[in-house]
Amino acid sequence: MSPTPDNDHPLVHARRRGGLSQQMLADRIREAGHRARINVATTKKTVSCWEHGRAPDGVTQRLIAVVFDVDEEARQATPWPYWLPGPDLPELYRPWTAVGTVAVLDDVLRSGRMDRRKFIIVSGVTLTALLHDWLTANPDIAHATARGGRRVSASMVDRIEARISELQRDDDAYGGGDLITEAEAHLSLVHQLLAHSSYTSAQGARLHAQAADLARMCGWMAFDAGRHATAQRYFNAALRAARTSGDVLLCANVFAFAAVQHYSVGNPHDADTMIRTAQVAVRGQSTPVVDAMLSARQARALAKAGDARACYRALNQAVDHLAAGHRDNDPAWAYWVEQPEIDMLTGSCLLDLGRPRDAQVKFTEAHASYGDGYTRTRALYLSRMATAHYQQGDLDGACQTGMQALDLLDTLNSPRSNDHVRDLAAAMNHHGAVSVVREFRDRVAEAVSPFQR
Incomplete structure (x- = not known):
């Protein structure tokens, strides 16, 4: 997994930990080069490029290791940039x-x-x-x-x-x-x-x-x-x-929720690794419901990674596990693992994989089956259903469904759910002349958070 600017590069962590600005780090690298009789021309702009994904050459990496007092053996054993000192x-x-x-x-x-x-x-x-x-x-x-x-x-x-x-x-x-x-x-x-x-x-x-x-x-x-x-x-x-x-099943639950965070911020491969670790650990001790949850979460990570074949295989496994039914020894925290949830996750996967029409079908089926107690989940997936409408060119359906999500969001304090609706409204920027879009965007501006008009 390569670091991205959205997550901040490990070099940013290392600089902040050492109290260094980009210019100060560039100066220290040049000083280290001078002591080692190596001519380098590192500048503040060079450091910025590294922090946005470009890797320094091997010679410069050795000098950076000197600046941060990283052992050479440790540096060589770990790929750039993960040998840098962390938070x-x-x-x-x-x-x-x-x-x-x-x-x-x-x-x-x-x-x-x-x-x-x-x-x-x-x-x-x-x-x-x-x-x-x-x-x-x-x-x-x-x-x-x-x-x-x-x-x-x-x-x-x-x-x-x-x-x-x-x-x-x-x-x-x-x-x-x-x-x-x-x-x-x-x-x-x-x-x-x-x-x-x-x-x-x-x-x-x-x-x-x-x-x-x-x-x-x-x-x-x-x-x-x-x-x-x-x-x-x-x-x-x-x-x-x-x-x-x-309680190894409780560990698996923690992994499943932490994996959502990882694939949501652009680390789908790390999320997949976490789920695979949990699946190995619970083998022989799990229940079908827990296995269904893990397979569904793995499918979401794989969809984010663009691996459609593996994603569909994981979704099929989730359905098969859930079909085996609930057991008396299911953990109490697994109460939410039901068919509508699997359908919702399936719809999200299909949306990520560029199949908005199929995603809309799954979202619609699941929404009809969800109970009133899952307000946040319903709001989140209504916003995704609205996105599926929009990606098919259905502005009326997108705005109508988006309004339904906003009705639920009025009773919630869930910034993540708000973000989905806000992003949809921002995506409709070029359709501002359409009255239904204008009405939807105005309501989002009032109810959620500002976006670029």
């Missing part, structure tokens, strides 16, 4: 133990909700290393028992679990923008219980699972708001907590 994220280096998980939760909660980075901060080689650590971590650490402190009551654990279930349903209905504060507060409570209370092994496993559920929700809500760095830190914390709980 200072202590949670990436905590041990995969119960104590390490509590520390990671503390790291993420202490970081606050300030998100100065609007991009993915863990990808490529770093993501591969994270997945390797997850796969090789000892699952027996899941049931460690805390010593000392006030004893956690069974009713408290039950109460937290019940509220998590309610939060998941509330997020479906209202979007995460207004709920993330509450989810973070509950995560902080669970962290405090894990860090300072005494509990049985069984309670410890449940508390870690609750921390994973809550961190996953916080990550999803942050992603929904476009705060990608914050979202990814929560997803990483959720993965740790799920692993510590010993």
Whole structure:
């Protein structure tokens, strides 16, 4: 996966970490070249080109490694630009133990909700290393028992679990923008219980699972708001907590939601890698519903990557898995994995693969079957259905369906869903003279966010 300007190049991370401007970095590279008796003409413009995807030659890379104090052996073992120093994220280096998980939760909660980075901060080689650590971590650490402190009551654990279930349903209905504060507060409570209370092994496993559920929700809500760095830190914390709980299916759920973030920002191959990792891990322990969810998410990543054949194969697998039916041991969090959801994801794949007519059919079928509790999902897919109409040249259908999405968005706080409608309105810029388009664009301008008229 090659970095893109939308995600910010790793060289940007390295510069910011070292407090360097583009000009300062260029000066230091030339100085390193002078000391090594190598003539280089690096300028601020050269650095900018690198940060937009152009790779420096091998000689210059060696000088950049000198500037950032990167060991030559480490540089040669890793492709450009992933050997560059990354953001200072202590949670990436905590041990995969119960104590390490509590520390990671503390790291993420202490970081606050300030998100100065609007991009993915863990990808490529770093993501591969994270997945390797997850796969090789000892699952027996899941049931460690805390010593000392006030004893956690069974009713408290039950109460937290019940509220998590309610939060998941509330997020479906209202979007995460207004709920993330509450989810973070509950995560902080669970962290405090894990860090300072005494509990049985069984309670410890449940508390870690609750921390994973809550961190996953916080990550999803942050992603929904476009705060990608914050979202990814929560997803990483959720993965740790799920692993510590010993619940591999819960780990798969975290992977599935984190994968959505990756393919949504242009990293479909990383998303596919995450899903494949989850599929390997749950083999022999999964249920058909969980397998259907993973196959459907994999299909979305493959569609984003433009691999139509593999995408259709994954979609067929999702349908087959779901046809096997629900089981008594299905995880509670998998309640939303139903045929309408698979149809919606199928429509999205078809839209990405340039088949808007077929996508519209799937969106229409799914929308008719969706319940009232899934307001955000219905709004999101109505906006995609409107895009399918537009791509077929049906302005009336696009605007009418877009208006239906706006009716639902009036009751939501979901910036991600708003973005889809806003993008559609912007795409109609050249049809502003058409009255129905003008009416739709005016309403978007009022209800969502400004766009170029």
